[in-house]
Amino acid sequence: MRPSGRTASQIRPVTITRNFTCHAEGSVLIEFGNTKVLCNASVVEGVPRFMKGQGKGWITAEYSMLPRATHTRSDREAARGKQGGRTLEIQRLIARSLRAAVDLKLLGENTITLDCDVIQADGGTRTASITGACVALVDALTWMRKKGILKANPMKHMIAAVSVGVYKGNPIADLEYLEDSDAETDMNVVMTDTGKLIEVQGTAEGDPFSFDEMNEMLSLANDGIKELFDAQKSALA
């Protein structure tokens, strides 16, 4: 039994609120149960130096947890003077995933930054960030088309992400903090709405996992992500 009483394949209620703040070109608050992440998409003309002159755009991401998003307060990274390894790892994952959703040539020499700031954390902040950032990205691209910056829609497909894991010996979907901190295996899966994989990151926190468990987790992820695509579609409708 899961602490919340959920079934093994049951993901938490998902809420997607667009236009959560007023300045960003795309601004989405996404909630996976008690996990709440603000995903802002900012459009800037031009690209970083290493991309210049290729006629292509760039998508990057930054991730942060507010110090008291968690049970006990963690140090503010700006005050410590550097971003931790976990933060860098997550924001690299978010950026890579979103870039895989977009035709950078159609984006032209423009940069979109996706800021994912975790307001409240209860497991799954990186998968919520990716799923919410995709909606904020759609809104930012719509804004660009309205402004006449883009001629065609650079979006190749929607993407969404869910965590899966092995908890007390059973594969389950969308782990909350209590499960996550106790799971034998933790895996994050990013997929396209065309049913393909963008990222698979599985880690044995305790015992190693078998190929069978791997397949069961992938199957749970596949099912859970379908529900996320439905939530994205409803929000964007």
Place this chain on the structure above:
Amino acid sequence: MRPSGRTASQIRPVTITRNFTCHAEGSVLIEFGNTKVLCNASVVEGVPRFMKGQGKGWITAEYSMLPRATHTRSDREAARGKQGGRTLEIQRLIARSLRAAVDLKLLGENTITLDCDVIQADGGTRTASITGACVALVDALTWMRKKGILKANPMKHMIAAVSVGVYKGNPIADLEYLEDSDAETDMNVVMTDTGKLIEVQGTAEGDPFSFDEMNEMLSLANDGIKELFDAQKSALA
């Protein structure tokens, strides 16, 4: 005339939402019009090294703006690797103001950190932070009393803050961004609900200001802050 049509002494609508997030001992979202700041109070046993052995508590604060809280995206301080001068100046002001509201001896050797994270900015983020942090602080102290950590209430008085300024030659209260960026003088005033001053920080951005203008601004601040105390009381009722 002010851009919003407000009168010179009219402050923006104030909204105070308690328990905005679930982990912090005090968690308040405060809104001054379009300015929205999340103020979380975190309680930790013990005090910083320089305070040890004095039998007194400590109150500190950290302030940050989400990168896209503003019209154009600003760099994330954690990524740049240091907090800017404006950030340090503001969080020193918030901490100093809140310490002036509390009897540190009655707090015992405990530390309360007030994290003020600006979700959306439209002028007055430091005064909203102070006003909201005071409510979060009250909730954190109540939590401590319920836990039996405190014997008496360390709160000496409520505090609140408002900005005033000289805009197009006229003293006005609670400047929004459009006014703030164009004001000749900008002043932040922090007061107690016993009618006394905690901080006065006035700066001539353009022409210097006269003693008369100074007095008019202080009078506007005095009136505006009274309304903030009312909003705090309603929220805490």
Place this chain on the structure above:
Amino acid sequence: MRPSGRTASQIRPVTITRNFTCHAEGSVLIEFGNTKVLCNASVVEGVPRFMKGQGKGWITAEYSMLPRATHTRSDREAARGKQGGRTLEIQRLIARSLRAAVDLKLLGENTITLDCDVIQADGGTRTASITGACVALVDALTWMRKKGILKANPMKHMIAAVSVGVYKGNPIADLEYLEDSDAETDMNVVMTDTGKLIEVQGTAEGDPFSFDEMNEMLSLANDGIKELFDAQKSALA
């Protein structure tokens, strides 16, 4: 009674030595009693990136205390790898104050940096810095006019600064360290020689202060600053 035997309104003896070092375009050693600050003005062609193309100049400031300017040695900020909040706050105040003294358009696209290095500290280092930097700035502008860089004098008015406070219940002027560390309220006031205010920064270190005390402090500041303008004039004669 004040530790030094001074009356409430009496400021310390002020000494202003011009051309204290030989390389800077303006170089002033200012002494407020035992507080000694070296204020060097450096002229450079061009302006920071954010000011380019506006046909205006820029004035900036840096402040530092030598490690053993104080009773006990404090860490060298260069060795710690960052400037503290107090340092940043003070140098922002100095720069803002001096910019308010100058017509930046008449300065042309040139930058003047005011380095205020405290050789010996006994309270009032920021007000001594501002008062001395104003004289160094005048010398640097004179140097620029002699070099033919400036056509007109960009100086709008002289500025000077003094600290005031409430010490053992009484408002006093120009606090030395012993008073400063024990004062209930500490206020720094920057004024023009035309009798107007540039900056007012008052802080309740202990009990909050009343509007009456505020007015008494401002009046003491007004009187003290007049003597500083006399000292500046004598030095520049």
Place this chain on the structure above:
Amino acid sequence: MRPSGRTASQIRPVTITRNFTCHAEGSVLIEFGNTKVLCNASVVEGVPRFMKGQGKGWITAEYSMLPRATHTRSDREAARGKQGGRTLEIQRLIARSLRAAVDLKLLGENTITLDCDVIQADGGTRTASITGACVALVDALTWMRKKGILKANPMKHMIAAVSVGVYKGNPIADLEYLEDSDAETDMNVVMTDTGKLIEVQGTAEGDPFSFDEMNEMLSLANDGIKELFDAQKSALA
């Protein structure tokens, strides 16, 4: 056809040289073709603060590429003043993988640091690092047993790692740089010699990948890693 003429499942020649340097408790130079990584294991008594008093040991890792390990020189991280996101991500992976190979309770309150320094890079530096570090770890544990520090062998199983990917539409094993920089999908797999998975990290660099491709890559990894276990065994014989 692969640039090297290898078959899809063929890994590069593997060389493992023990005692490559004289000071470390375990010192291994591992070569995967032209990729050469020096893996040093250092034993220190005691554990980091967050582990104290649990009666358990700790294993950590640091990864670095010499500036000219690559075709063009990259900046030295020590000179830039921080480790990049890629470096942090890799050393977190190495440490996590090796911790999964060891019973930390049997290690006692001791720390082993695995320094993986890439002397020459040609793809697969992180998988070579993990495979070589495992041998260095065995040597360090043997040293500890000889010194009487350990009563039992904390090694639960050997681990090894290989990269797999989709290159020009075909799944292949052990990508060299030319293949890696051009692959549609890149996946790193860490396994135990008991046939289970420790880490799976797959990323679509170009087109997303299908569940079938995922399975083919896992199968190639499984085969390749078996050869690595043979090479480890020969080296340790």
Place this chain on the structure above:
Amino acid sequence: MRPSGRTASQIRPVTITRNFTCHAEGSVLIEFGNTKVLCNASVVEGVPRFMKGQGKGWITAEYSMLPRATHTRSDREAARGKQGGRTLEIQRLIARSLRAAVDLKLLGENTITLDCDVIQADGGTRTASITGACVALVDALTWMRKKGILKANPMKHMIAAVSVGVYKGNPIADLEYLEDSDAETDMNVVMTDTGKLIEVQGTAEGDPFSFDEMNEMLSLANDGIKELFDAQKSALA
């Protein structure tokens, strides 16, 4: 001919002012011509961690140039966030030299920090720093003896330093900036008043130098340093 008209062996006028500031246990302003360095000695009980429990004291040094000590303003190291290589090299030299003058056992577990801040630079700042710091050190040790902290005088011998070089083909002593920036060879020599060498650091900036030139420079240094010992003695008399 030298720019100043000095003979090859002639050092600049030396002025040593003790008690230049009021807080430090030893405070010396030393002038080698236009080069002016403030040398403050600070005494603190205890030693750094790596020295604890050995019953010995420690002497360390920090060196800095005020930004406008030079012809053109250089960046403030505290603002840049790190000390440059030249600064670190010089302060290591100063500390090493002064440690060689003292019996650290007789110093007990106390630390003396020598802060050498260059007020005005015209060549030879490191040799002036060492020569002045030695006098400040004597004053600090005297202060310690008066306080009863020391039973015996830990000073083994006085030390002093001078720069020598090859300028336009001729060995000369005590180079000023104009000579220093144009010299083929630059050498700094630190000696004891017992006629022995503490440090010799010679560098070919242009052409390499011969063993004969090396000996001539050492001979000039030997003569110049004797005059510095005289200046130290007079100052301490």
Place this chain on the structure above:
Amino acid sequence: MRPSGRTASQIRPVTITRNFTCHAEGSVLIEFGNTKVLCNASVVEGVPRFMKGQGKGWITAEYSMLPRATHTRSDREAARGKQGGRTLEIQRLIARSLRAAVDLKLLGENTITLDCDVIQADGGTRTASITGACVALVDALTWMRKKGILKANPMKHMIAAVSVGVYKGNPIADLEYLEDSDAETDMNVVMTDTGKLIEVQGTAEGDPFSFDEMNEMLSLANDGIKELFDAQKSALA
């Protein structure tokens, strides 16, 4: 007697392996007994900003010790976030020495970076670095001539370096770690193959040294360096 049984003037066996890694334009592993340093020379078109437009090239160096090059592991500088004073001092010495070997005008506006990474340390790492880097530099210049980047050979003379010292009262050459850590005086000497001096850096670690000892050490250095030039010649033959 020396710990190794060497005579006072006897240097350790020297091994120079060219083309140690495959990417760098010059790549040399140099061994002085158990000290092993990898010296890579990297050629880049263009020069640093401060050299631009002078028609001259630039040579720079970076030095690092792998964390476990030594008996006990030292912190990785990249992880600590800054290079230590010793590192900066050594890499400044290496760069200065190599620049003295080259006619920068004949190098054209190109930059060569010499990375000296210590794989294993047993004293003399800086002198081995200089001696090995000189060979790597020759290889890089040959590569440039073959590529048609250079018209003439910019090498003015070969350089090499050896450490000498006073150990148990006797001058000796090429100190290994056991001797170095116990020596009264430590001196590094860099020379040209034309018999002239580039750098002399002598330091009294214990007792000061006499002019006679200085001369004896220089004489030992002169002899030892001749053997190093022979080793360089054989390697380059």
